[in-house]
Amino acid sequence: MAATIKDIARRAGVSTATVSKVLNRKDSVIGDETRQKVLSLARELNYTPNSLARSLVTRKSHVIGIIVPDILNPYFTELVRSCDDAARLRGYTTLVCNSEGIAEIETAHLTSFGGHRVDGILLAASDVVPDTELLDALRIPVVCMDREIGPLAQLVGIVDTDYRSGAYQATRHLIEKGHTRIAFLSGAPHRSNTQIRLSGYKDALSEAGIAFDPDLIRCKEFQHRFGHQATLDLLDHTSFSAICCMNDMLAIGAMVALRERGKRVPEDCAVIGFDNIYLSPLLEHPLSTVDRRIAHSGRVATDALIDFLDDADRTLTAVTITPTVVSRTTT
Amino acid sequence: MAATIKDIARRAGVSTATVSKVLNRKDSVIGDETRQKVLSLARELNYTPNSLARSLVTRKSHVIGIIVPDILNPYFTELVRSCDDAARLRGYTTLVCNSEGIAEIETAHLTSFGGHRVDGILLAASDVVPDTELLDALRIPVVCMDREIGPLAQLVGIVDTDYRSGAYQATRHLIEKGHTRIAFLSGAPHRSNTQIRLSGYKDALSEAGIAFDPDLIRCKEFQHRFGHQATLDLLDHTSFSAICCMNDMLAIGAMVALRERGKRVPEDCAVIGFDNIYLSPLLEHPLSTVDRRIAHSGRVATDALIDFLDDADRTLTAVTITPTVVSRTTT
DNA sequence: TGCGCTTAGGTACACGTTTAACTAACGCGA
DNA sequence: TCGCGTTAGTTAAACGTGTACCTAAGCGCA
Numbered sequence A, B: 001m002a003a004t005i006k007d008i009a010r011r012a013g014v015s016t017a018t019v020s021k022v023l024n025r026k027d028s029v030i031g032d033e034t035r036q037k038v039l040s041l042a043r044e045l046n047y048t049p050n051s052l053a054r055s056l057v058t059r060k061s062h063v064i065g066i067i068v069p070d071i072l073n074p075y076f077t078e079l080v081r082s083c084d085d086a087a088r089l090r091g092y093t094t095l096v097c098n099s100e101g102i103a104e105i106e107t108a109h110l111t112s113f114g115g116h117r118v119d120g121i122l123l124a125a126s127d128v129v130p131d132t133e134l135l136d137a138l139r140i141p142v143v144c145m146d147r148e149i150g151p152l153a154q155l156v157g158i159v160d161t162d163y164r165s166g167a168y169q170a171t172r173h174l175i176e177k178g179h180t181r182i183a184f185l186s187g188a189p190h191r192s193n194t195q196i197r198l199s200g201y202k203d204a205l206s207e208a209g210i211a212f213d214p215d216l217i218r219c220k221e222f223q224h225r226f227g228h229q230a231t232l233d234l235l236d237h238t239s240f241s242a243i244c245c246m247n248d249m250l251a252i253g254a255m256v257a258l259r260e261r262g263k264r265v266p267e268d269c270a271v272i273g274f275d276n277i278y279l280s281p282l283l284e285h286p287l288s289t290v291d292r293r294i295a296h297s298g299r300v301a302t303d304a305l306i307d308f309l310d311d312a313d314r315t316l317t318a319v320t321i322t323p324t325v326v327s328r329t330t331t
Numbered sequence C: 001t002g003c004g005c006t007t008a009g010g011t012a013c014a015c016g017t018t019t020a021a022c023t024a025a026c027g028c029g030a
Numbered sequence D: 001t002c003g004c005g006t007t008a009g010t011t012a013a014a015c016g017t018g019t020a021c022c023t024a025a026g027c028g029c030a
Helices: A005-012 A016-025 A032-044 A051-058 A074-089 A103-117 A132-138 A163-176 A192-207 A226-235 A248-260 A294-311 B007-010 B017-021 B032-044 B051-058 B074-089 B103-115 B132-138 B163-177 B192-207 B223-239 B246-262 B294-310
Strands: A063-068 A093-098 A120-123 A142-143 A156-160 A182-186 A217-219 A241-244 A270-271 A289-291 A317-321 A324-328 B061-067 B093-098 B121-122 B140-143 B155-161 B183-188 B218-220 B242-245 B271-272 B287-291 B317-321 B324-326
Touching: A005 A016, A005 A032, A005 A120, A005 A324, A016 A032, A016 B051, A032 B192, A051 B051, A063 A074, A063 A103, A063 A294, A074 A093, A074 A132, A074 A248, A074 A294, A074 B093, A074 B242, A093 A226, A093 B074, A093 B163, A120 A294, A120 B032, A132 B287, A142 A294, A156 A294, A156 B155, A163 A241, A163 A270, A163 A289, A163 A324, A163 B271, A182 A192, A182 A248, A182 B032, A192 B051, A217 A226, A226 A241, A226 A248, A241 A248, A248 A270, A289 B103, A294 A317, A324 B294, B007 B017, B032 B121, B061 B074, B061 B103, B074 B093, B074 B246, B074 B294, B093 B103, B121 B294, B140 B192, B155 B294, B163 B242, B163 B287, B163 B324, B183 B192, B183 B223, B183 B294, B192 B218, B223 B246, B242 B246, B294 B317
Parallel strands: A063 A093, A063 A120, A120 A142, A142 A156, A156 A317, A182 A217, A182 A241, A241 A270, B061 B093, B061 B121, B121 B140, B140 B155, B155 B317, B183 B218, B183 B242, B242 B271
Antiparallel strands: A289 A324, B287 B324
């Protein structure tokens, strides 16, 4: 069907090796006339190299696999987009998989990555613990983004966000606006993910001489729905004038709850989010939040991975991104 | 590195053909003992078939390529997610590319699809006209989703949304709520995409005996930003009590503008969107909109494509989805 | 005995590339 | 004349599978 190197070779009256050399710019040793003939035939037949065959022999697929829990989550959408852009810029293609935050699904995807011989793997934040045994067997370089992982030989990059600092800054921002009763919403309470943010929150409070009140804390999951439900619950059981949300979806949920109860934002209750997803400035009340530079972190992670793949012997890259508060209308 | 069929064959003392047969369940003709030996060795070496090699010989990659203008747009995020789910369910993997709505980029992606020997292509809505010449040369089955395309031999599926009906219903919904001055926001004015929706809008108006007023129409692009800007402009130049937006992002933009000008939704101005992206119920004012069954349409399109790929000679599938109004808080 | 069928598996090529190693022709200096 | 270095290619193997076709043994049966 599609033209192959053989077709070109036959018509040009040369061997496939010659064609291959010309097409790969390894043609220092090829005559000018032959080169031209091959090149023009390639164009004429509109030849496209079969990457399957090529990858098979070169043992490089120029594909990198990405695993996220759910691309519908705007944070991951944005992250994936930036990874994909960065990858393409360097001649790589991405294969994106949704793990649903379920270990078995992630494992299946990793296995499939192995079968497709991806050159590298990007692991985005998730609460499931990566199957290091499988990863080890796969021998494919891995970069983790805000994701805890055990010791792993082929871990070649780590890009983390300084959650403590982010939470600290968000809380401090609220305190500076005069708030003292500040609720705190986050994900799974036992994960370090949440613990570390909580410590940032506490630091800011104690620095300001405000007592920590456990009644103001609600930690369960990073979903919109929980932000809504927790806010309603807070409203019923305690008093506060601000909510510090550990991601933007929680903040969006909180704002719906506040409106349902007739509370104005920010007059009656201030809200700050975390992530700065691209939606946050677009909301009816553009959301104050903590910018964690999503696109930048995706780019950095991808570049680290590809640097490793392209340059022979490279060492582990570790970057931590410090987020900053962006104040909009909700605080 | 990774175990191959050869490794298994050697250890089992059989030929690679035998191993291949066992592993592919073509083993009616293989002895039970041999089968077990092969199977257990495969497990032991944790063998994963090399899909590159396999695809090379079978001429089936079990990959389908998807092109969307921009996955950051929630409509496309949701669409891609549902296509991916549907594809995996049937043993296919997806390769997602962003065209930015630029013809050259789309062409590059299509070429790359050819190189990767994808089995089928899913083309999502976009204003650029597909490169049918290239598509023709590629000889890869294509399914279009809400996308105009010229005659094309390997077009095997079309799933469209009845935009006219959607726009008609949205307008009618507004009229039933008592509105008579209804603004209309949509994308590129000359595209049939917008024209057809406009006709639905006009039909509803004339049916209700309301005169069409061109001053209430603003068509340019389907971006949040334009929704915001157009609403401000409308507010400055005319009067109206409702806005009919031809996608949800426009509606979100419109609502920001209304809030900036101190207008309450829906008391001072009602707003209806189109698409029913997953975000629309989550907004501070859960958005009334027209549900176009995004996930369903992705699934239908993907299934149509794979039906074609799996069953030998199938004919073109054409589905049109009729959207329905979902009334929430903004009308 | 000769024939055919069944069972169990092997042989060998193909898929489309890349690449190390080889060759053939030529020119040139000693 | 011989040897050597260039130049411009070619040959052949390899990557990991799938599969059409072959073989060989065993058995039943006329």
